[in-house]
Amino acid sequence: MTAPTLQQVTSCLSDYDPDALPVRDAQRIIGNFVTPVAEVEQLTLLDALGRVLADDIISPISVPAHDNSAMDGYALRAADLDPAAPTTLAVIATVYAGRPSDAVPAAGQCVRIMTGGVMPAGCDCVIPQEHVASISDESITIDAGVIRSGDNRRFAGEDLMAGSAALKAGRTIRPADLGLLASLGIASVPVRRRLRVAFFSTGDELRSIGQPLDAGCVYDSNRYTLFGMLSRLGCEVIDMGIVRDDPQALEDALRSACARADAIVTSGGVSVGAADYTRDIMAKMGDVTFWKIGMRPGRPLAFGRIAADGESAFLFGLPGNPVAVMVSFYFFARAALLRMMGTEAPQLLLKVRSAAAIRKKPGRTEYQRGILTCGADGEQEVRITGSQGSGILRSMVEANCMVVLHDEQGNVAAGDLVEVLLFEGLV
Known part of the structure; x- marks a missing residue:
């Protein structure tokens, strides 16, 4: 079956505009375009965790294979018990877990039984040892109303x-x-098969840790956040470092990534101010579109599929600002990569009250870094971390959730309910 093109996928959307694309439409397009890896491998249990x-x-x-006891106690028939007075039953045998007994209690009899022991024929309940009124080697006495039919009995196949x-x-x-x-x-x-994902950062201003930090340059933080986010997904991560602002260097990196990976994640080089060759090279190599998403932070996004030398890979071109690259990854790339792995992204959103007012203009989706705590009344509430600039990575470090303010939403008053995406299990 031939895979759909991006044009075919986007044609299903009314009013599709790549220069003003709502978040939910971009997510739908990506989800409908990517496909899972087909290869399967057989792994032992100890190697299969996280796969x-x-x-x-x-x-x-x-x-369980047989009806068995959920308690250490005595197996009996509830019909033998006097509903109005104590009942004494003779103990005829002991049943241990893993050692079934042939004992079949008659009327007025019971069997001592350990947790996991197979229920003797005819017995329909177990009274825990601590609930028995009196115990001797030969008999037990049970007070009225202490036990009912079916109590503390595990049924076969339950x-x-x-x-x-x-x-x-x-x-x-x-x-x-x-x-x-x-x-x-x-x-x-x-x-x-484990998903293979190649990633690299683009920009002449970027320096790796250990290199001198020249004037106007910055250390590449995106390389490390991308590595962490991809590793948490369980991908096979291919770190391709930093690619300079050069057409041939970019094309070489993309060709190399195609040969080695199922997906490629880049940071930087997709904004309005990026050199024209970025679009030209990606378009030359495959089916790629550039979007301006109605969101903050992380407006520019490139997505598609590129091919080189008979190999192809899905491409996620993320913005370069540190917070924007993380937000774009979590709300676009992450779900798509999980789908490529053969699974779906778990729903981590919940609604809590806002501890303070939040300014918000309708018409775009905003993702604000938040701190989720318990208020004085014990109910959960969230407050934003302060300045929400897309270059302030420390705000992501301080946050334990992301406040999701949808495009149709306006200002939030203190006490209003807002959606939050928990970082626990995500970052």
């Missing part, structure tokens, strides 16, 4: 039935998933 499942995992067994999907394709494997798979006796799972 994306390529197929459903079907349980070969039921969990966790998972044989033949059902234990885990669905597209799931990123977490520690609990490893335990579940191990409980099913599954030693290895099919996962998507």
Whole structure:
């Protein structure tokens, strides 16, 4: 099946204007354009943490395999209990986890049982040892109304039935998933190949750490934030350093990235003031569009797919300002890269009250750095970190969330509810 072109994807949008594109439209276009990597590999459980499942995992067994006890106590039949007075039952056997017993209690009898022990035939509940009124080696006495049928009994297959999907394709494997798979006796799972992402910064003014900082130059911080954000996604990261403002250097870098990566993330060189050759080279190499997004910070964005020497890669050209590159990554590139990995970005937005008024003009989406705390009444509230300039990276360090103010939204009054994107699990 032939992949769609950007023109085909954007034709589905009414009033498409690359010079005034709403955030939600840009996100929809990117999501509809990228495709997951196709290659699959089989990994042992200990190597599969953080990887994306390529197929459903079907349980070969039921969990638990038998009805069993959820407590250390005594297995019995609730019908034997007197609802109005204490009941004494004879103890005829002891059942341990992993050692089923053939004992079948008759009327007026019970079995001592340990957590995980298989329920004896006819028994329908377990009374915890600490709830028994009196205990001897031969019998127990239970007060009226202490236990009911079904209490403290785990049913066969109540966790998972044989033949059902234990885990669905597209799931990123977490520690609990490893335990579940191990409980099913599954030693290895099919996962998507790790996504390869190349990234580099552009600009003659950039210097790497350790180099002299000449007049008018700055150290390249974007290289490190991009490395961190990509690493947190679980990508195979290809650091291509700094590319100077030179047409041949840029083309060489993009060709090299195409040969090595599934996606390319660049920072800088896509704003209005960028040299014309940036657009020319990217357009020459593939299907790329340049957008002016209705957002702050991070208005300029390039996106598409480029090809060289028979290889292709999706391209995300992010702005150069330190905060703008992070915001653009989180709200555009991150979800697309996760989709390429075979999964979907988790929903991390929640609504909380604003601790103070926030100025906002309708017509664009704003992302403001925020600090989420508990107010005096115990309810969550958020306040912005102060100056929101796109070059103030320290504001991202101080923040623990991003306040998302949508394009149709205007000024926010103190106490109004606003959406926030939590950084925990994201950064």
